[in-house]
Amino acid sequence: MAVVGIDIGATGSKCCVYSEEGMLLAEAYEGYQGISGDGIYEVAADQVWEGTKCAVKRAVNGISDIRAVALTSFGESFVLLDEEDRPLTSFMLYSDNRGAEESLELQRQFGAKAFSQLMGIKPSSMMSAPKLMWVKKHYPDLFARTKRVLFGADYIIYCLCGAYVTDYTLAARTAMFDVHKMDWNDKVLKFVGVSREQLPKPLPTGSAAGRIGRETAKELGLPRDVLVVTGCHDQVSAAIGTGILKPGMAIDSVGSLECITSFYEGCPEYLSLYQGGYAIVPYVLPGAYVTYAFSLTGGSLLRWCREQIGKQEQELAARQGKSFYQYLDERMTDAPTDLLVLPHFTGAGTPYMDSESRGAVVGLTTETSLEEIYRAMMEGSTYEMRYNLERLSEGGLHVKELRATGGGSQSAQWLQIKADILNIPITSQGDYRAGGIGCAMLAGKAAGIFGSLEEAAEIFVKQGRTYEPRQQVQEQYNRNYERYRNLYQAVKMVL
Numbered sequence: 001m002a003v004v005g006i007d008i009g010a011t012g013s014k015c016c017v018y019s020e021e022g023m024l025l026a027e028a029y030e031g032y033q034g035i036s037g038d039g040i041y042e043v044a045a046d047q048v049w050e051g052t053k054c055a056v057k058r059a060v061n062g063i064s065d066i067r068a069v070a071l072t073s074f075g076e077s078f079v080l081l082d083e084e085d086r087p088l089t090s091f092m093l094y095s096d097n098r099g100a101e102e103s104l105e106l107q108r109q110f111g112a113k114a115f116s117q118l119m120g121i122k123p124s125s126m127m128s129a130p131k132l133m134w135v136k137k138h139y140p141d142l143f144a145r146t147k148r149v150l151f152g153a154d155y156i157i158y159c160l161c162g163a164y165v166t167d168y169t170l171a172a173r174t175a176m177f178d179v180h181k182m183d184w185n186d187k188v189l190k191f192v193g194v195s196r197e198q199l200p201k202p203l204p205t206g207s208a209a210g211r212i213g214r215e216t217a218k219e220l221g222l223p224r225d226v227l228v229v230t231g232c233h234d235q236v237s238a239a240i241g242t243g244i245l246k247p248g249m250a251i252d253s254v255g256s257l258e259c260i261t262s263f264y265e266g267c268p269e270y271l272s273l274y275q276g277g278y279a280i281v282p283y284v285l286p287g288a289y290v291t292y293a294f295s296l297t298g299g300s301l302l303r304w305c306r307e308q309i310g311k312q313e314q315e316l317a318a319r320q321g322k323s324f325y326q327y328l329d330e331r332m333t334d335a336p337t338d339l340l341v342l343p344h345f346t347g348a349g350t351p352y353m354d355s356e357s358r359g360a361v362v363g364l365t366t367e368t369s370l371e372e373i374y375r376a377m378m379e380g381s382t383y384e385m386r387y388n389l390e391r392l393s394e395g396g397l398h399v400k401e402l403r404a405t406g407g408g409s410q411s412a413q414w415l416q417i418k419a420d421i422l423n424i425p426i427t428s429q430g431d432y433r434a435g436g437i438g439c440a441m442l443a444g445k446a447a448g449i450f451g452s453l454e455e456a457a458e459i460f461v462k463q464g465r466t467y468e469p470r471q472q473v474q475e476q477y478n479r480n481y482e483r484y485r486n487l488y489q490a491v492k493m494v495l
Helices: 045-060 100-110 112-119 128-138 140-144 153-161 186-192 214-220 234-241 299-309 311-319 324-331 370-394 412-422 434-446 453-460 471-484 487-494
Strands: 002-008 012-019 024-031 035-037 040-043 066-073 078-081 148-151 165-167 201-203 208-211 227-233 249-254 258-265 288-295 340-342 360-362 401-405 426-428
Touching: 002 045, 002 153, 002 234, 002 434, 012 045, 012 434, 024 045, 040 045, 045 153, 045 214, 066 153, 066 234, 066 434, 078 128, 100 112, 100 128, 100 186, 128 140, 128 186, 148 153, 153 165, 153 208, 153 214, 153 227, 165 227, 227 234, 227 434, 234 249, 234 258, 234 288, 234 434, 258 370, 288 370, 299 311, 299 324, 299 370, 311 324, 324 370, 324 412, 340 370, 340 471, 340 487, 360 487, 370 412, 370 471, 401 412, 412 426, 412 471, 434 453
Parallel strands: 002 066, 066 227, 165 201, 249 401, 401 426
Antiparallel strands: 002 012, 012 024, 035 040, 078 148, 208 227, 249 258, 258 288, 340 360
8 A cells, every 4th residue: 555745845846655664665846936026925826736746647657556645835825716716816925025014914903912822823924814915905806706715735635636624734824723722713814804614624634635536536647536635734744754743852854944843742821932933833643732943044055155155166066976065064174163154144033033134144254264154054053943942942842852854954064063052962864755754644544554643653754863962062162152142133233
């Protein structure tokens, strides 16, 4: 028997097929082109569906006995459908800043703290609710033609099986969902201007949505009786796929941005986390929640380094048959730098939530090498996450075990830097497909292949090397971190 995990991203969809023994049987990726510029970040819903179909068809080709498909996707985004189920809008992505004024309207109407206590999230333009308000205000005729509102993976589930559902984790990213009652909040819906009938039914993560449609199954090369399963927000799927199933565990996912997703039993007291903009999100296990601590730059900092100041090193690396990152990882020293990097090159995530913040590299001399800047960017990103973990700890949420996934987890040097600065052991999963694995686990459980996620984790989750904090570098890192704590305000004062 086999299961399928589909990971829907802002720039492409990935499909992974796994056996019930946890073996990767096939995978395929199909990219698509979004629209960006002047604060607008969109991707067409039709492109996402076509890209997903292409990836699925290639991945499942020749594989029989597929039992279930589960999906994960970006959060916050939505698409509006008309009476004929045709998209009226593109997905407005989380980075799209339309809705900033409307988020302030939500705060004025409900009170920011009271609103956050119910929704588990501080109102911001990132969320669906203010963006929906923006569309209603600027395109009233289009909004009036809206029959359905679908979020992220919900649209692909609807295309696959006709079910009009969402899961708790995607619903929690809309700023319209009560994370205590696990239901839409009628007062917020009325203020935003949408009805329950327009919104998908919220279901627990990993619920059966329905069987795939006959024609769709034929087109994609899937069995007619394949079960379609509600997946979840991509950060949650990655947490499941790395076996984050006990309190105190967290995943550090490093792609273009970096997000630490932490697991807790019971719902934390949100007001203690309010100022930092941390979200409280229902998790896949009963009574459990996760929260997100994130930086809008992670691997994108190193990509900036490669593209803007590392062109010569790119050429040298290519001559040696290496990537730019591998080349610099091997060349940089193992000692901490005294450079400070504020990683706010695209604004600041938690706990600042400041889209106007800007990045900085402090301490440069004429002797500074590219290798030092490269390492300092790894250090700066990690100082940022250390500050986040300290803020969470002040709210009673303590991380004791960290697992790493994403492109950044492929760098042994960066993982050692993280262990040293965070003073927490960090384990590489050795597999960057955590989102797809999480979906495969959910699909297998929903199809009855596995009795529990814990059982699935025993099969799918593969532990790599663990990096332990080194006492010999702690003093220097602690000293530099205290300097780093002052950097945000210092840069803010002069820019």
